[in-house]
Every structure is written in structure tokens, then in C-alpha cells.
Amino acid sequence: MYALTRFKHLVWSHGPTIVVAFLILTLGGAAMTGWMQVNPKTTTVTDHHDRQTAELEAGTLAVVDGENGLYPEGAHLRNKPFHFYDSTPTVTLVTTTSIPEATQADISHRVSLVYRVVRGDEQYWEQRRTIQRTQATGTTVASNATLDMVSVHDKARQIARKAGGDASVVVQVEIHTQYTTGNYEGEITKTLAVEHGSEMFSLPHGTWTQDHSRTSTRTVTLDRPWWMETGPPFATGLGILGLLAVGITRRRIGDPERLEYEVHRERYREWISTGVVSSDLPVTVTADTLEDLVDVAIDKGERVMHDRDSGHYFVLVDGSAYVFTPPTGETAEMEWVSDTNIERETKPSLLRK
Structure with a gap:
């Protein structure tokens, strides 16, 4: 309340x-x-339709020709990191292009062997030879290109001797695939570096893809x-x-005065006691508000007494009474208080709201 x-x-x-x-x-x-x-x-979202992915795969296959202590004769070695000239002098580069989402496609392969002479960072000589070419229709096309690695190594040394000691010879295999589907066309070109030493060589392998799709944009609410x-x-x-x-x-x-009285009564409840106050009081001072009366009680070190019969509030000091009359119909007038004995007391509040 x-x-x-x-x-x-x-x-x-x-x-x-x-x-x-x-x-x-x-x-x-x-x-x-x-x-x-x-x-x-909002934000803009890009949607992809009619997706198709072209995949180019290059792998190596070598058949062991002779016993070398590592692999038995006739063993098939696939995608090995290196090969020996004496046991696998030739290697087959297997190239496969596939477009699984397409219903039909025209696919062509071209595999080239490239020799380049480089001095520093500058290339100043190149020789290119196509060693395999394939063109077919379908969603997957494979082709094989056989490399005689002994011959490749010998030719690289011959070119190096002619180029001089400060030049280097780079041997590469270039794979180029071109395709056309009902919706898209494209190409993939990859260059593989051939590492060749005095006793062994290596030819990399890998898989590469190229994606195609039709796009549309739309605005969505976040x-x-x-x-x-x-x-x-x-x-x-x-x-x-x-x-x-x-x-x-x-x-x-x-009534605002009645409201203010009720607030003060609840606020200063701990300073108020109830009792019956005698009407035989020689001097009576009337306070304007219950808060003013509580201030007097605090200053005098007394408590506020509430006479429930009359409804009045008192502070009794040395036989005199300080009194506050609530703005209600509880009592209209204190009959025992003489007008000549009433003095209005107004002073600053010592107990803050």
C-alpha cells in the first residue's frame, strides 16, 4: 500500500x-x-543454377622392366613420386577429362613435351612437341601419352651442353583440355615440371577442376x-x-494534503508511538505537517505520540505539547486547545524525504 x-x-x-x-x-x-x-x-544473395564441373585428372603409370630390388618385374606403378631409368625407362601419362553433370560433351586433349632454356629469370629458347592428341564425344574422355624418359633425359643434357654452363634446361609436360557442353564451354591447361637426374626422374600428378553455373541475385530480409x-x-x-x-x-x-500526510505517516512510522494524551496541557504548538512534528521530535530527543481517540499527533516536551492534526475528518478542532495558546511553528525539515 x-x-x-x-x-x-x-x-x-x-x-x-x-x-x-x-x-x-x-x-x-x-x-x-x-x-x-x-x-x-536486407542483403543480396547470389543463387547458382545448372551447375557443371569439368575435372582434369593427370596420373602416371609405369611397368617395371627388369629387376631393381625395389619392385618385381612387371609390377604396375601408379602415381609414384619417382622412377628409376633402369627399371622403368618409360612412363605413361594418363589424362582424363570428365563432366559428370553434362548429358553430352565434346572433349579434346593435347599433351605436349616442352624444353625451355632459361638464363637467370629469362627464358630465351623453347621447343614444343605434341606427343598425344585426342578428340571424342562423351562425359568422360581418357587418353594415354607414353614418354621415353631416357630419351627425354639425354635430349635435355644435349640442349644444356649447347646452351652453355650458365643456362639451365627446364623440361615440362603441358596438358590442355578443351570441352563444349550443351550449356557451357571452357578449357583447362596445366603444366607439369619433369625432374630428371642421373639415375631417377619424377613426373607430378594431380586433379584440377573448373566450375560453371548460371547465376541470379535476389534480396532477402535478415x-x-x-x-x-x-x-x-x-x-x-x-x-x-x-x-x-x-x-x-x-x-x-x-485531497493532496491528505495524500502528503499518508506518505509522511508511512515514512516516519518508526518515530511514532500510540497512546492516550492528557488534555491538560498549558502550552500547545501546532505543526503544519507531520514531517515538521517528526523534526521537532528528533531535535528534542523525543518520540511522536499518536492519540488514536482524537487522531492527533503529539510531541511532549517539559509539559508542553507540539501537535499536528491530520487533514481528515477524524477531528475538526481540539477543544482543549485555546486559540491564545496556539503558535504556528515553521522550520526547515531535519529529516529529508
Whole structure:
């Protein structure tokens, strides 16, 4: 009950300020809610349609020709990191192009052996020879190109002798595949470096892909954080409820003096005792508010006495009475108090609100 009484007193004493605060809360929440509706958070999304992926795979296959202590004769070596000239002098480069999503495709392969002479970072000589060419129709096309690695090594040494000691010879295998499907066309070119030494050589292998698709863009609305979605409507609702509460409370306040008395009575309850006060008092000083009377009690080191029969509040000091009469119908006049003995006491409050 005291909380309700305190709220009524707050509305009575600071009503305009509270109304302005709730108006700002209501209008601000409504404006923010409207702005979010008019300006949704969006982003652009790219969709891919009719996806097709072209895949180029290059692998090596060598058949052991002779016993070398590592592999038996006739063994098939696939995608090994290195080979020996004496046991596997030749190697087959297996090239496969596949487009699994296509219903039909025209695919061509071209495998070239390339010798380059490089001095520093500059290439100044090149020889290119096509060693295999294939053209076929289908979603998967494979071709084989056989390399005599002994001959490749010998030719690289011959070119190096002619180029001079400060030049280096680079040997490469270039794979080029070109394809056309019902929706797309493209090509993939990869260059593999051939490492060759006095006793062994290596030819890399790997897989490479190229993606195709048709794209379209669309705008989608994103969700804002929950506090942004619920905060403004909540503020609007809280502001409206606050305005309604202030309006209803304002109409039900009644007598402001009575309201102030009820607030003071609850606030200073610990300073008030009940009892019966004698009417035989020679001097009586009337306080304007119960708060003023409590201040007197604090200054004099006494307690406030509440006479429930008369409804009055007293502070008794040296036979004299300081009295406060509540603004109610409990008693209209203290009959035993003479007008000549009443002195109004007004002083600053010592006990703050």
C-alpha cells in the first residue's frame, strides 16, 4: 500500500515531468518501430543454377622392366613420386577429362613435351612437341601419352651442353583440355615440371577442376537481434501504460494534503508511538505537517505520540505539547486547545524525504 501511496504522491508532485518522460518513451518507441518496418535489414544473395564441373585428372603409370630390388618385374606403378631409368625407362601419362553433370560433351586433349632454356629469370629458347592428341564425344574422355624418359633425359643434357654452363634446361609436360557442353564451354591447361637426374626422374600428378553455373541475385530480409525487434514495441507499450497509470492515478488522488500526510505517516512510522494524551496541557504548538512534528521530535530527543481517540499527533516536551492534526475528518478542532495558546511553528525539515 505504501508503494501505491508513494506513487500517488510522486504523480501529484512531479506529474508533468513524468508525463513528458512517458510521452518521449512512447513516441520514441513508435518511431523506432516504424523506421524498422520501413527500412528492413536486407542483403543480396547470389543463387547458382545448372551447375557443371569439368575435372582434369593427370596420373602416371609405369611397368617395371627388369629387376631393381625395389619392385618385381612387371609390377604396375601408379602415381609414384619417382622412377628409376633402369627399371622403368618409360612412363605413361594418363589424362582424363570428365563432366559428370553434362548429358553430352565434346572433349579434346593435347599433351605436349616442352624444353625451355632459361638464363637467370629469362627464358630465351623453347621447343614444343605434341606427343598425344585426342578428340571424342562423351562425359568422360581418357587418353594415354607414353614418354621415353631416357630419351627425354639425354635430349635435355644435349640442349644444356649447347646452351652453355650458365643456362639451365627446364623440361615440362603441358596438358590442355578443351570441352563444349550443351550449356557451357571452357578449357583447362596445366603444366607439369619433369625432374630428371642421373639415375631417377619424377613426373607430378594431380586433379584440377573448373566450375560453371548460371547465376541470379535476389534480396532477402535478415533478422535483427531480438532486443532490436522487441525493444521499441516494448518501449511503446510501456509508455502507453505509464501514461494511463498517471492519468488514472491523477484522477484518484483526492485531497493532496491528505495524500502528503499518508506518505509522511508511512515514512516516519518508526518515530511514532500510540497512546492516550492528557488534555491538560498549558502550552500547545501546532505543526503544519507531520514531517515538521517528526523534526521537532528528533531535535528534542523525543518520540511522536499518536492519540488514536482524537487522531492527533503529539510531541511532549517539559509539559508542553507540539501537535499536528491530520487533514481528515477524524477531528475538526481540539477543544482543549485555546486559540491564545496556539503558535504556528515553521522550520526547515531535519529529516529529508
